[in-house]
Amino acid sequence: MEVAAAYLWPKAHTPHHPNRVELEKIPGYATDDDRWICLIRFLRRYIQEEEETYAVELYHLKFENQAGPREKKMVLFATAITSCPYLHYPKRLSITQQKIRCSSVTSSVSANFDLKSYWSTLREEINQKLDEAIPVKYPAQIYESMRYSVLAKGAKRAPPVMCVAACELLGGNRLAAFPTACALEMVHAASLIHDDLPCMDDDPSRRGKPSNHTVFGMDMAILAGDALFPLGFRHIVTHTPTNLVPETQLLRVINEIARAVGSTGMAAGQFVDLEGPANAIEFIQEKKYGEMGECSAVCGGLLAGANDDELQQLRRYGRAVGILYQVVDDVLEAKSSETDIIDYEKQVEKKKGKSYVGVYGVEKAVKVAADLKAEAKKALEGFEKYGEKVLPLYSFVDYAADRSFSFADQV
Template sequence: MVFSTVITSSSYICLPKATRPITRRSIRCSAASVSSKFDLKTYWTTLIREIDQKLDEAITVQYPQQIYEAMRYSVLAKGAKRAPPVMCVAACELFGGHRLAAYPTACALEMVHAASLIHDDLPCMDDDPSRRGQPSNHTKFGVDMAILAGDALFPLGFRHIVSHTPTNLVPETQLLRVVAEIARAVGSTGMAAGQFLDLEGGPNGVDFVQEKKFGEMGQCSAVCGALLAGASDDEIERLRKYGRAVGILYQVVDDILEAKLETEEKEGENKKGKKSYVSIYGVEKAMEVAEELRAEAKKELDCLEKYGEKVLPLYSFVDYAADRGFSFK
């Protein structure tokens, strides 16, 4: 249920144009190089600092202390790229929303994201002992405390949106739509459904798993930003398609980079047979899928060109997801 890079090196991947169609329709990107005009690294790292500060303020240690320590351990983990909140803020600013209006929802998205990672890493799920080069939450605090920390972060996120969003900037009706959007994304028809099918194993359903486990967080982040700014229904749907494509693209590229670092015997394997385009179809096919996803995301943004330079952060986000052209270190 993640929407973040798991590769911490500054590895650069250049995706070739697809040599054969992946979907039934042909996708053309009319603004492939526009994001080169925007300094995404400065924009992103500035937001990371601001969001980190607000997350630190949002999760203060209270009783029972150990639960809060476990919550803070994952939410404030070093190396977190804050992709969901950054996308939320960028989408909100695209449609003229104030950054202060987006911060509470951005923080909530990171709480939900962290909770999903905590639960994904559990021995009964993906069984990952580490996350971003550090012990996973259950490795550090125990399985029982990790489950409680994840359980506590989900409702805290919703509460944070309701209690901290300036009512003079965002009407309550829009806030209700934001809360409903996040609830839908993490629920039984969203990320939970993707995790369920991922645990089932076997080659079938890779598209569903990728869309639900990774695309849901991406589209939810983009849609929430658009909702906060009062975007039209058509604009919200374009951001939904955009976010879905970027969320999956992030993970596909992560899988490609990870596979290239592994030995030939272990390429594409995961402990519990997790489904990915690399594990099912191999690196070459996964690279074609990634290029298609990049084109899909930019196609949706092409229809928002009336917003001028405000769309550049989202364009740049696509290219970063595909190319990993810079390091955050």
């Protein structure tokens, strides 16, 4: 793999389109419009937290000795450096300003709960445990590839945090939940590695950095994903305190994760996303995104000894939050692209995968998000008897809908 770097200096705003980003093309790097897709996608997805000025670095990655037209493409990848006066990108509206509301359920129940502090504390603990769980051994390259995705800066750790919150809600011990929480993140990372592959979603970047296969190659990315799935299951078995969780419960946890990622879960959703019709969007969203949310909440409940009724409510809750998060992501992306730049991208990219916005438009997607928010909060009503312990899960719903904070200052 040959790697070369070049700086890209964007033009100033045009007077007729004050929010438009004009990109100065560099001879030899921008002769093919497809090569600009990653940069445009990066600007839309990752420069969103604050109104700021940026400089842009453009990296040119050339892959050689690989078969197939897609693999022969040169991939562009951009990173942003703050406080350099070369690019001004407008601050994106919060989801609440975009009228994704839930009229039937108020968000005041979680208004006084500091979710960011709660989440950040758990995130630090989980990051440390993940670091310890994947030491570099022989052969080093596969472990480095695994660590690259699992320990990636910018990862929110939503599945493991939801698992811990559900466990603590029902009186479980946080220490009992950590091994499963780490396993969920390993499985989640593995699914993202595989999703980004050229034969799947064909995404050269993830969380503002090159995807795993962009750095390590497709062969190593496939192996890293394959290794992370069983490592997650093994971590549950070897690290969960047996004095806190009976073995029968651990078997149910492992079964739940296997169901969520297998041929009736995320794998099915990915297949239909690639090959199925557009009107299968509900099935796709439920399987690709709802399953991980559902699995995270249910595993937390299982570790705490939840009864069948409680597990069913956690199942409804987690599924709704998982889908809600993705639908809001799609709406935010569409809303942030209401400039000429989105018209440009539509002309040059045939995007793989399906979304509510892509199939039904923003207006219906906003309504779907509101319904999902209501459904998630409705599922928690039976847990209000536990008092403040339910607040983290309520707050997750509000965060999924409005993205009221970020972890940008912590990565």
